[in-house]
Amino acid sequence: MRKLFTHINTIHGIEISPKTQLKGTEMGQISSIQDAWLLVENGCFAGWGSMESIDLPAADQTLSLYGLEVLPGLVDSHTHCIFAEPRSSEWEMRLKGASYEEIAAAGGGILNSAARLREMDEELLFEQSLCRVQRMINHGTTTLEIKSGYGLNLESELKMLRIARRIASHVNATVKTTFLGAHAVPPEFKGRQEDYVAHIINVMLPAVCREGLADHMDVFCDRGFFTPDQTLRLLEVASNMGLPSKIHANELGITGGVQVAVKAGSWSADHLEHLGDEEISCLKNSEVMPVGLPGTSYFLDIPYAPARKIMDAGLPFALASDFNPGSSPVCNLQMVWSLGCSRMKMLPAEAFNAITLNAARSLRMETATGSIAVGKRADFWTTDTKNAIQAIPYFFGINHAREIYISGNKS
Numbered sequence: 001m002r003k004l005f006t007h008i009n010t011i012h013g014i015e016i017s018p019k020t021q022l023k024g025t026e027m028g029q030i031s032s033i034q035d036a037w038l039l040v041e042n043g044c045f046a047g048w049g050s051m052e053s054i055d056l057p058a059a060d061q062t063l064s065l066y067g068l069e070v071l072p073g074l075v076d077s078h079t080h081c082i083f084a085e086p087r088s089s090e091w092e093m094r095l096k097g098a099s100y101e102e103i104a105a106a107g108g109g110i111l112n113s114a115a116r117l118r119e120m121d122e123e124l125l126f127e128q129s130l131c132r133v134q135r136m137i138n139h140g141t142t143t144l145e146i147k148s149g150y151g152l153n154l155e156s157e158l159k160m161l162r163i164a165r166r167i168a169s170h171v172n173a174t175v176k177t178t179f180l181g182a183h184a185v186p187p188e189f190k191g192r193q194e195d196y197v198a199h200i201i202n203v204m205l206p207a208v209c210r211e212g213l214a215d216h217m218d219v220f221c222d223r224g225f226f227t228p229d230q231t232l233r234l235l236e237v238a239s240n241m242g243l244p245s246k247i248h249a250n251e252l253g254i255t256g257g258v259q260v261a262v263k264a265g266s267w268s269a270d271h272l273e274h275l276g277d278e279e280i281s282c283l284k285n286s287e288v289m290p291v292g293l294p295g296t297s298y299f300l301d302i303p304y305a306p307a308r309k310i311m312d313a314g315l316p317f318a319l320a321s322d323f324n325p326g327s328s329p330v331c332n333l334q335m336v337w338s339l340g341c342s343r344m345k346m347l348p349a350e351a352f353n354a355i356t357l358n359a360a361r362s363l364r365m366e367t368a369t370g371s372i373a374v375g376k377r378a379d380f381w382t383t384d385t386k387n388a389i390q391a392i393p394y395f396f397g398i399n400h401a402r403e404i405y406i407s408g409n410k411s
């Protein structure tokens with residue numbers, strides 16, 4: 001089946017020689033073609049060219065995208081989009097001066113979400129989480145990751161991961177799943193953190209792997225949550241069971257998370273709001289993708305990951321939403337793109353590459369998606385916003401996506 005899209009105003013994010021990731025100054029580059037056609041064959045990109053060329057390729061179906069700009073599908077590599085309830089009352093507490101850490105220490109935060117999720121009917125949880133994922137897709141996201149971590153016991157962690165797999169089979173977008181049992185210590189293990197770590201290792205992880213429910217392992221390695229030593233042990237056991245890792249690191253302080261990610265060979269270290277020179281040189285000797293989550297910094301009013309410093313060190317950098325009810329209730333990667341520019345001083349092209357190719361790399365999916373390249377899955381979206389790469393993050397707060405195509409089909 002060959003589909004030909006014609007009269008495209010501009011195609012952005014083309015790669016003739018596909019790269020695995022973009023580092024440092026490479027992040028400022030985007031290849032585009034104007035007045036173009038785009039060919040999709042069997043769900044994958046098969047070529048593109050100028051409408052001025054004499055012979056357009058033969059196709060079974062031809063569709064005009066007259067006047068529209070085309071962008072590759074966005075990749076959201078870090079989300080907690082399965083949750084029971086918003087935590088807007090905690091948000092109000094923070095508006096009155098309480099901190100995220102104080103609320104968490106008093107039993108709110110992640111534990112509040114866990115209590116609500118444990119009691120919620122699986123069907124209802126599935127339905128409302130599916131709606132959230134559909135909203136993400138409507139904003140241009142065609143590949144996303146979903147974490148567990150609001151169950152914190154065997155039954156409810158499995159419930160979350162099964163729902164994530166069910167969502168994957170209900171949407172055309174690609175969904176990857178992450179086991180985050182080590183998100184917080186649940187009340188029944190209060191004061192017995194080591195016992196909970198042992199429970200994850202001996203009971204939860206084997207069950208998750210037996211059912212094949214997770215693609216990665218994650219740990220919240222930070223002050224008041226899990227220590228670097230515990231994190232390393234958890235990641236090593238997961239790795240022996242075949243699960244690569246992506247971890248929460250350095251959100252609340254310089255707490256050793258980056259070093260653990262490097263040591264464990266994690267695919268990504270996410271958050272990085274607190275990052276010193278030592279962490280940057282540590283990342284330089286690794287294949288760990290640094291991932292910034294500007295929605296969290298915005299919503300918690302904490303520092304932003306030092307994107308410019310990371311890129312100036314010649315490193316790659318990715319961005320994700322961290323969509324969750326406590327620290328980042330944003331499902332819209334276009335908004336994350338804008339925050340990357342306005343708050344982290346990334347140029348529009350750099351932040352675009354951070355939510356496409358580099359985000360795909362952080363899931364080790366860069367050969368499948370993240371750009372418009374021959375053989376990659378034909379995931380793309382159209383916009384009638386002119387000069388899209390600058391104008392989308394500039395006109396922030398609205399959805400610029402018109403139509404979403406996944407594997408070449410309108411979603």
Ligand code: NIG
Pocket residue numbers: 080109110113220248251296322324325326327328
């Ligand atoms: O990435 N930092 C840990 N986990 C989430 C927050 C989860 C929550 O507050 O519910 C995050 O920010």
Ligand code: FE
Pocket residue numbers: 078080248322324
């Ligand atoms: Fe997170």
